[in-house]
């Protein structure tokens with residue numbers, strides 16, 4: 001790598017925390033950050049669920065630790081906060097998220113609360129505690145995983161769309177507050193990506209064909225399509241990007 005690229009894109013010497021690192025987009029982001037030189041803290045619901053990602057990070061020669069938490073459970077998050085307060089993190093990737101599907105009139109309050117707790121409330125709590133140390137240090141990167149449904153309403157996913165609009169708003173609010181202290185807060189809004197999150201859509205032949213027909217690039221995205229963008233936002237090259245919701249959607253929103 002040239003000295004210039006090294007100075008702009010290397011993450012050597014930094015430590016990154018990725019939530020939802022067991023599979024899908026979060027796993028690929030963790031592996032990409034490790035490939036770019038970062039040490040990793042992986043957050044998952046169990047040590048077993050993180051096994052694949054852990055072995056790939058270790059194979060890259062990076063230091064690794066794990067945090068176990070069920071982000072859908074306020075008590076589990078409350079137990080996480082003091083542990084997080086002891087961690088020094090340079091890059092925080094708030095990736096964990098869930099989706100539930102139902103007609104709006106039938107959607108349950110239980111699902112609404114579950115989605116908001118997992119996608120938004122825990123993200124805010126984790127950002128708060130991690131940012132305390134970043135503020136003291138005068139540097140840090142926070143990358144939230146938003147969605148196309150941070151801009152659009154989607155179909156039968158009211159709680160998810162509302163939570164992801166809120167993630168976009170929170171990203172901008174935190175960027176405003178923490179930018180002067182050297183912390184950038186940005187979000188990636190992935191398009192339609194092949195993960196467990198979209199399995200039901202891909203199994204529905206009509207929806208799947210309709211989605212594909214609207215993507216100008218003519219293919220669904222992969223977790224790897226998102227991972228490099230997270231490296232970019234974490235890297236020195238992105239130092240002046242703050243409060244941005246970066247869509248990575250093969251052109252979906254341009255249509």
Ligand code: NDP
Pocket residue numbers: 019020021022023024025026043044045046049069070071072073095096097098118145146147148189190191192193194195196197198
């Ligand atoms: P996956 O279902 O493949 O991965 C979700 C990740 O979040 C898993 O690691 C999962 O852990 C973790 N997670 C879910 N619930 C909890 C919880 N209660 N506590 C801790 N971790 C939890 O989906 P994706 O990789 O697609 O999703 C990652 C992010 O990307 C989400 O925020 C999603 O909304 C967003 N996104 C995805 C898109 C797509 O097309 N796939 C499009 C736009 C946004 P576990 O293994 O324990 O379930």
